Amino acid sequence: MKTEKIRLKELNLDNWYECCQLEVSENQKAFLEANSVSIAQSKFEPTLKPYAIYLEDKMVGFLMYNTVLEELDGYWVYRIMVDEKFQGKGIGKKATELMIAEIAKLPDAQKIIAGYHPDNVGAHHLYSSLGFIDNGDRFGKEMAVVKYMNR
Template sequence: MNTEDVKIVEVNAENWYECCKLEVSTEQKEYIESNAISIAQSKFEHTLKPYAIYAGEKVVGFLMYNSVQEELDGYWIYRIMVDKEYQGKGIGKAATKLMISEMAKLPNARKIIVGYHPDNTEARNLYSSLGFIDKGNRFGKEMAVIKNVNES
């Protein structure tokens, strides 16, 4: 898989259903809401921005972030997932980099934050490889890691 073919496209009438059909591995299901719930949530919380992740012309993943600052004075990543058939190919990392680029354009963007369960090693490895730092912030069962936007 050539990660240069990865792109993110706002969820729309043409791709929402494909996003809803995507699945994570059985081990990951306890860590993430379904894409259908996330898309529904975005229709009621209008600051949430849902995107389909494409590899070439195929929808292979989903992500969503908030376009207003929240806790810890940062913009939060709400969801990112890659279908179980496409994991381990660098798609999630490539899509997360694209998402960070979009989020960095938001007003006064200084920090991007993501929360995940401490046992979710795939999430920990992904975010740590992209420069997110654990500064000890915890929200319920999740840990929150932070990336300063001005860092590459």
Template sequence: MEVKLRGVTKDNWEACCELELTAAQQGFLEGNVYSVAQASFEPTLVMRAIYRSDRLVGFLMYNTEREELDGYWIYRLMVDRRHQGSGIGQEAIGLLLEEMRQLPAATCIVVGYHPDNHVAHHLYERLGFIDHGDRFGKEMAVRYTF
């Protein structure tokens, strides 16, 4: 499987907005259209389209400024419902961690997710993110350290 991260551009942003979650995941993430709008007003946010071979299969967004827990935050990870369960999310996060490692003084990457999102919990745990008990509103936050 060849997974790559590419920029979100005028040529693929609409297709990113058309990616879908499963019905059970609907309450866990904002829609990608919200993320595209948010990134247009917050210049420190970076969007990435996830491709498998040359097919758009997911979306990521992260912040290039440190925030809570003195870390850089991953704001979004979503893989289209038709492509879930094949390791794309794991590959994409691995690539994203390599990219984020290049940020100034990057030592900690944080991601927040709904505590009922067991798929996300197992994914981040498998990748080495650790739950230190941090909670922000309705989300739990886990940390990855370099």
């Protein structure tokens, strides 16, 4: 798979519904809110930026991050998912790299934080492969991992 064909596109009137149709595998559903919930959340929290992940012209995933500093003095990744039909091809990793590059442009972008359930093995592999570190921070049932931008 040519991951250079992966791009992010901000959700808009033309693509939001298609994004709601994307699905993760059955064993991942316990770890993620539906995309429709995330999209609704972004309308009430305007600092959240929702993006569709495209492989060429095909929407294959969704991600969302906050554009203001939050807990642990970092920018938080709120969601990242790849449709079950497109998983295991490096799309999630490439999309996360693109998101990190966007977050790096924000003011005082020294840390990016991602929270996920400790049993979510896929999230663990993704974030650790991109240099996120577990410092032991926990928020409810989620663990928080940190990517230090200046290292």
